[in-house]
Amino acid sequence: MEATFYDQVGGHVFFVRLVDNFYAEVETNELLRPMYPEDLTDSKHHFEMFLEQYWGGPRNYSEERGHPRLRMRHAPFHINRAARDAWLAAMSIALDHERHDLSEDELKELRDYFDMAAHQMRNV
Numbered sequence: 001m002e003a004t005f006y007d008q009v010g011g012h013v014f015f016v017r018l019v020d021n022f023y024a025e026v027e028t029n030e031l032l033r034p035m036y037p038e039d040l041t042d043s044k045h046h047f048e049m050f051l052e053q054y055w056g057g058p059r060n061y062s063e064e065r066g067h068p069r070l071r072m073r074h075a076p077f078h079i080n081r082a083a084r085d086a087w088l089a090a091m092s093i094a095l096d097h098e099r100h101d102l103s104e105d106e107l108k109e110l111r112d113y114f115d116m117a118a119h120q121m122r123n124v
């Protein structure tokens with residue numbers, strides 16, 4: 001069986017680290033931080049499970065949260081161009097931390113995906 005992208009980039013450990021680094025940026029961002037709950041534990045957990053599932057890893061997200069319906073789940077938040085760009089900038093910094101451990105192709109695949117997904121999440 002061919003390895004999934006999830007396995008290829010380092011599995012659970014990789015996604016935990018990526019999400020931690022992403023939220024470290026969210027925590028200091030004055031536009032993004034107020035959108036998220038005070039305690040980020042669940043937010044991190046949900047995002048991490050979602051990404052693992054998306055990239056071919058364990059399907060815990062759907063077991064715990066049901067169908068992703070990401071656009072619907074983001075509807076309560078005011079995601080304009082500035083919020084989307086701030087989110088993408090935070091993710092870009094988190095991905096920069098991984099640049100020594102990933103191939104150019106892997107990095108590009110992740111960046112392209114987040115870019116596409118963030119454009120879809122804009123709702124204002």
Ligand code: HEM
Pocket residue numbers: 032035036037042043044046047050065070073074077079083084087088114117118119121122
């Ligand atoms: C475009 C800018 C975005 C903003 C401002 C944003 C903001 C948020 C906020 C405020 C939450 C709620 C956190 C919580 O309730 O704990 C959330 C949840 C989430 N976001 Fe985003 N988000 C964005 C884009 C994305 C993208 C591109 C993805 C996927 C690649 C994503 C995946 C998720 C997931 C999986 C959750 C948890 C859903 C659940 O409740 O199960 N978000 N986001």
